[in-house]
Amino acid sequence: MARRLTCPYCYESFAPREIRFRCNSRLSRTGKQCPRRRDQVLDERMGPRRSHDLGPDFAAEGRRPTAVCPECDGETTYRICPVCHSELPVQFGMVDNRLIAMVGAKASGKTVYMTVLLHEVRNRVGEAFGAALMGLDDATMRRYSADYEDRLYRDNQMFPGTQTASTNLNRVDPLVFRFSLRRRSLFGDRPQHTVLSFFDTAGEDFSSRESVELNTRYLAGADGIILLLDPLQMPGARDGALPGTPLPGTEGLDAPMNVLSRVTGLLLAPRTGRSAQKIDTPIAVVFSKMDAFWHLLESSSPLRDYAPPRGRFDVGDSLSVHEEVRRLLKDWDGVPIDQLLENHYTRYRYFGVSSLGHNPTPEARVAPTGIQPYRVADPLLWLLSEFGAVPKAGRG
Numbered sequence: 001m002a003r004r005l006t007c008p009y010c011y012e013s014f015a016p017r018e019i020r021f022r023c024n025s026r027l028s029r030t031g032k033q034c035p036r037r038r039d040q041v042l043d044e045r046m047g048p049r050r051s052h053d054l055g056p057d058f059a060a061e062g063r064r065p066t067a068v069c070p071e072c073d074g075e076t077t078y079r080i081c082p083v084c085h086s087e088l089p090v091q092f093g094m095v096d097n098r099l100i101a102m103v104g105a106k107a108s109g110k111t112v113y114m115t116v117l118l119h120e121v122r123n124r125v126g127e128a129f130g131a132a133l134m135g136l137d138d139a140t141m142r143r144y145s146a147d148y149e150d151r152l153y154r155d156n157q158m159f160p161g162t163q164t165a166s167t168n169l170n171r172v173d174p175l176v177f178r179f180s181l182r183r184r185s186l187f188g189d190r191p192q193h194t195v196l197s198f199f200d201t202a203g204e205d206f207s208s209r210e211s212v213e214l215n216t217r218y219l220a221g222a223d224g225i226i227l228l229l230d231p232l233q234m235p236g237a238r239d240g241a242l243p244g245t246p247l248p249g250t251e252g253l254d255a256p257m258n259v260l261s262r263v264t265g266l267l268l269a270p271r272t273g274r275s276a277q278k279i280d281t282p283i284a285v286v287f288s289k290m291d292a293f294w295h296l297l298e299s300s301s302p303l304r305d306y307a308p309p310r311g312r313f314d315v316g317d318s319l320s321v322h323e324e325v326r327r328l329l330k331d332w333d334g335v336p337i338d339q340l341l342e343n344h345y346t347r348y349r350y351f352g353v354s355s356l357g358h359n360p361t362p363e364a365r366v367a368p369t370g371i372q373p374y375r376v377a378d379p380l381l382w383l384l385s386e387f388g389a390v391p392k393a394g395r396g
């Protein structure tokens with residue numbers, strides 16, 4: 001089968017030659033100029049937010065970096081997705097394009113985690129790894145700062161529950177970033193780019209039938225999965241949580257085991273006939289809100305320690321966290337989770353993180369001590385190291 005590409009905006013896949021172009025609407029050599037207009041397809045798929053006045057789109061040989069507009073004879077470098085008409089990243093199809101799906105039950109901490117993770121990668125982690133993270137398009141930049149970063153870091157507020165995506169089944173609106181790492185090689189310093197696409201799902205999207213189709217596409221197209229599980233939603237763990245921890249109500253909530261089963265079902269479904277085979281998409285199984293459990297851990301626990309800040313993904317450290325979480329799962333009645341992962345996935349790794357480092361206040365604000373993230377970047381760095389986009393250190 002020919003190589004297929006997956007759009008980081010709509011998660012539909014297509015052959016490289018199917019890529020379309022958009023006229024740049026400038027005055028061409030022959031003195032013609034295409035008028036700007038709204039793009040109906042983009043409107044429909046991505047919402048009117050992304051579709052202001054744009055040049056017309058047309059088909060041409062999608063494997064080439066440029067094409068000539070049939071209406072005005074102008075040459076354009078804007079390549080667009082044939083399905084949703086989003087502008088594709090420069091060198092799309094030539095640089096690594098990695099879609100990372102983030103899923104988890106309602107109130108498991110996905111929105112807070114994504115906000116803190118991206119903030120950390122743009123700042124502290126980026127510095128340690130010599131990496132940069134840039135929004136790939138204006139909408140991502142605007143939305144990340146207005147809807148996420150400002151709310152948490154400037155206004156110190158938690159988020160309302162994320163809106164379900166199922167109001168428009170075709171519409172996904174992920175945040176798309178370019179992760180660039182300077183890599184030293186025999187040929188000198190050269191940046192290596194990876195496109196990362198994050199889709200902040202609403203927890204209930206994994207329990208309602210209507211949105212299963214959308215999520216199947218989303219998960220099937222992903223190169224890596226971050227599954228966020230909330231120990232406060234596990235009966236065996238809840239009781240041990242730090243006194244004063246706000247416990248998510250159990251009404252309408254889904255136990256982490258059920259969320260994992262459903263995600264696994266979605267990943268196995270399109271693979272009829274091969275169902276005996278394990279899922280090879282790497283899955284980071286991340287336990288959130290670990291600050292509520294620190295008091296139960298010995299001071300020698302790898303979950304009290306920080307990952308060594310070496311600018312490499314430390315394999316030994318990650319494996320000791322993995323084993324520690326597996327041990328905790330036994331205390332938390334979570335052994336079925338471990339068995340399911342073992343039976344169905346070739347690559348899974350456990351993580352324990354705290355996005356905030358503390359409980360929020362009863363008014364749903366950041367604690368006065370501020371945001372003190374713990375190990376939030378480990379899952380992403382593991383996935384990137386599995387893709388070969390971040391160097392590993394140590395065994396493995």
Ligand SMILES: Nc1nc2c(ncn2[C@@H]2O[C@H](COP(=O)(O)OP(=O)(O)OP(=O)(O)O)[C@@H](O)[C@H]2O)c(=O)[nH]1
Nearest residue numbers: 106107108109110111112158161162203355356359
């Ligand atoms: N103690 C502690 N609580 C956290 C942490 N992260 C999130 N929480 C709590 O979990 C609540 C839900 O977090 P969200 O990120 O909004 O959860 P979500 O998974 O996006 O929820 P939906 O959008 O409804 O699916 C927050 O309002 C906090 O009360 C953390 O690191 N530590």
Ligand SMILES: [Mg+2]
Nearest residue numbers: 110111161162
């Ligand atoms: Mg949310």
Ligand SMILES: [Zn+2]
Nearest residue numbers: 023034069072
């Ligand atoms: Zn034109």
Ligand SMILES: [Zn+2]
Nearest residue numbers: 007010081084
């Ligand atoms: Zn698309």
